[in-house]
Amino acid sequence: MISAVEQWAGQPPAGLSPVWLGCLSLSSTWGHAPIRFALALSTSEDGPAVSIANDPDWGSLLTTLLRGEWSDPVEIPAADRRGKVRRCALRFKALALETDPVSVQLFNTPVHELSGHSLPDSLWQKHRRAAGPIEEQTDPSLLFSGAIDVATHVDRCQLNTDWLCRISQSVLRDEPWDLFMVHTHIVDWAHHVLHGAIDSRHPRFEPDRADQADALLRHFYAMTDRLVASVIDAAGDDANIIVMGDHGQDLHHTTVRFNHWLAGTGYLAFRDDDPTAIDWTRTLACTLGNSVVPQSRGARTHRYRRSGPRRCADRRALRGIARHFRSA
Template structure:
């Protein structure tokens, strides 16, 4: 076991690429959002396509040697870039609007969202009207209520109809239809429960795509007037495996593939709740467990690699439950928080256990994560501070006036609007470029939290000065920064949203020092490995770097490290090597 330091920035797109390549971000070029040289300084793309990764990946090494790799939704693994691969999922992107998603998860509610809910969270909620059901064919006797549920798909808007039905004099069941015909029921769910999986055809362009979704009746009052329906992601029946025919085999054996379960924005917005979040994450983890076990027994493989994003989603909205440095921490509910953590990480344990059972004791197995979380206590800043300092200008409509702008925040850093590199560059290379960077660095270092007076940033520097963090490539910003993690006063705590266990974003990661900590949270992550040639019971006293993972695992497996690996073999974790002294 060892703690592990992520590279900067401590986020998904960056560090899963590092784990698979042994390369630093400066070499592999991947982050959550990637800006390519020559693009306008307001353009980024998700950094999860394999086409964006500039370093050799571990499954490409295995392929070179004639081995087969089984890959499940690992970042930068799609489009497939090796010959001998069994692939399930996509490119590991955890955000909305994934490659094949037909419709994102959504909620339908009868009450107005809180007025202070930001617009980016309101998009997860649609207010619906419950009214008497009229104009239905084949409707049995008795009073029923209905609500229209519009679904925005990649092929346009589709409307489903929710029919509220009584049991014992109270409304307790919601059935789903694609048209007002009671004989054509698609799904049914009791109050507080999930429906069956609904298989339905969706038109995308000129093509019909069959897909699955389900819904949960989170709330249904006895009179039917208060309603909250959560609808899962709508995801295709096939198209997400290689070989292609594998998708239907997996669905038939293990049920529909839920590619993106409930995540933190859905909980924070109130579209979902914590119980629903855990239920969906558990479904996905159990599905992955069954699929992994099946594939590991079906194929003659050399490498198995997968990413499960559940813990990252979970800690984003829950860290305040256990971390006293967050102003929303409530000591009277701390035990409740730890119980929830034990329950959720039990899902992780079962997923790992299923893989261990499938591979046996003579295989090298590693459990690793891309980053940890710290309490979200920092006073975040953006383009407004550059504007106040005269480094960024806007037009009357609020858009950036590039002809008068010298610097801009983009992709977890600050970019200088440089002539010869950027399409609207105004800053001359050389002396003026360095002067603007000096201005930006001095400005950011001068910023103080308005309530505590503490520095907003713990580090600000030129990108070439941050090589120790793995930074320095042409896709990295001109000025790199790391937020501080000062604890905030209780007065900072605001509870604008009333959800179970508060429901606000309280855990975070990204532009922080790799060793940053709060009372409980840490940006550090873990590297756990077992198998032939690996010491048993050894706890390394100092952390490794995530770029050490691939070289170490390749060494133990007896294969070359990826071509562009910059990390090292952690020899003190191997049998016959001396322990590292604390």
């Protein structure tokens, strides 16, 4: 959350003329006190610039960014998941900056602790000096929600891949090892983002944009190829290298929320005092994972193996569901 403040102490660096002063508050995933930064939006000869500081004091300045720029890793004190204040790091990107009217849109990477990732901690510290702070998050949920653009998502994946290259090479070259494994998720996410844009079966496929999407998808593969190459280079000629995935990927364009449909047709009921909880006394069927589970009215447990009258009731419920679904 961003809000305005009245003043900063000290003087801004040469070339910056502040037009707006504010405060940025980042909420804690773990429910601890938020992390606060001071902001200053200025005009400069290169365009609008945002300055980020620990406190509303030019002497505590952390970074100044123009529109579209990323910061280096910024080190700050922050509470970890247990509430202990430790040295942490994150990056910022200035997504959009305007001085008239005032508008500031920032993106920040996850806050990661700078210690506590190995036993003994000195092992991690040695490799952190070579690789830098963790660059982790690559899932596209912020892209899907519209919070970031495609370029920023690609940047995040590049930061993650570069860090994986550096940490892999540091460990492989400086530690004795028998088995080394590194995991990257960017190709999986890339297919979630782009597969419908390159597959003509998708209802929103646009032929004029297919080549652009295909080139971007290949870019994600190229990033992953660079990671594989860095591992091969550091592992040495006598290493056996295996590149594998845990699943393939195919077209997906429609999601059926089956429990919502069951509720609409009367087969599933929610509790009156909690609309997110199932009322098993009024429910005949629900979906758990990839299965439709029949449920006799009044039962409070799920049983996959049944016999006698109860099994017949289950079959009747399933046949009724199938008839409803075919006619829906």
